[in-house]
Amino acid sequence: MKIRALVDGIERAAVLDRPGNRLQSVVTKVLRGRVRDLLHGVWLGHPIHPIVVLVPIGSWLSASLLDVLRINHKAPTALVGAGSAGAVAAAITGLNDWSSLTREQRRTGLVHATVNTIALGLQVASLAARRRGDLRTARWLSYAGLATVGFGGYLGGHLSYRQAASVNQAEPLLRRIPEGWHAVCDLEALTPGRPQVHHIDEVPVLVVRNSNDDVTVMIERCGHETGPLGEGEVRHIDGADCVVCPWHGSTFRLTDGIAVHGPAATTQPLLRSRVRDGLVEAALP
Template identity: 50%
Template sequence: MQMLTRLQEARSLDPVSDRLQAAVTGTVKPQRLRDVLQGIWLGHPLHPALVQVPVSAFLSAAVLDLIPGRGRARAATTLIAVGIGTAAPAIAAGLLDWSQMTRDRRRVGLVHAAANTVALGLYAASLAARLGGRDTRGKSLGFAGLSAAGLGAYLGGHLSYAQGAGTNQAVPEIARIPEDWTSVGSLSSLPEGKTTVRTVGDVPVLLYRTGSHVTALIERCGHETGPLGEGEIVGAGPDACVVCPWHGSTFRLADGTVVHGPAASDQPVVPVRVHDGRVELRQP
């Protein structure tokens, strides 16, 4: 839609976006906390999973509000309280993910967050009205909150499915690698204990040699396609890792396992063999 295209290109949002990004990155500093909120332990971003609890609570409350009965009104009030109470971790995870996105995604994400903030405020007002015995007003505010949350959900879907936010952007490269074993050079041409970038088909691949053993990862970082070939190597032996120079995502070279975010999923691995002194790669 043209509206979303204009939103992605709305540079007027950048001053607010940049200030909020700086505040988020300056607040959430401990690496362990960042890894937890970014979902490394889960294998994909945590935010989409966390939002299911408040969204489900708010939707269930709306259904109960449509059915007459005092008992259902009390249950709806409880569900709204649950939704408000469980929103905080979802917000924290979402803000951290958002802070590591490209500017066009951050613009959409900013409006997504604003819509959800309005929704949360409306639900807080709805809860206050219900607790004060003003059920009709509470229901009206609840439905208004659900409408704002629906807009936020729509923008969140656009971020994920149209703009690719939160997805492993290196995975599509696997399909472009030849299915048959393809030589990328001799084993002796690869430096020991250092990374080298070679192209197989038209896909850049990151090679790492230890002795006669070679491992290969898609070279473009799955988080935001940063050039891992320009990244620093940390650690040694089987624990050696490459650090993305753009946002600091850290992957183990032996198997692509993500060690630190903001990437939440592993870097795709390319099968390797050494045949007659030549290093060969193919599609998994």
């Protein structure tokens, strides 16, 4: 399939790294702190870019259907306008997520963003043509914009389903742990607030003894891009003890695994834990 060869080539295209690095530096300078968390979807517990993209895709598709059926010319104009505004919001949330991806993912993401920007340009040109009453040109521009955003969507799907961008990378590890209780380590070997890495059936888990002597057992690979939480710091943030990923700074509460700072938006999987005869044990939640 030629399209597969094309997207494989995009992943390997080192020529995209220079413009990508420049754009990444601009994005990380402009979008910071709580704004980044908001755009990542930390407040929602889920990335919001896949939700926001429904606005332009749905609006532009509906406009084109009405254009094909020649039902009404006012509604398509409103839909193209709404879709174009939604595309700007989708671009901002997407760029924010993109800036914390791996190099190969950023290459695909850069082409995905460029294609979608072209689609937005075509729809804005269509809107201008509709305003001056040139409906024939407007319709063809909208059809071209819709086809272009379709290819952009294909690249977005490739990023998520093939390159696993913005999916919870820790969840598959949780599923490799067998049912039942597993011995993890001696309680006395743990110093409060100092994380250790142990393994349950070769799955790395982060073990932290809390000040009240209960123990957090969490999947050790960060849900964002598998960063080693065992090399991260435990810090008191927003009134709770948290572990901070050393790679991109995702911050997870030790009590429940909830992400309090992104780029990870999803909860880091936690295991149930108990102490029996001085031995820390863990089981699937």
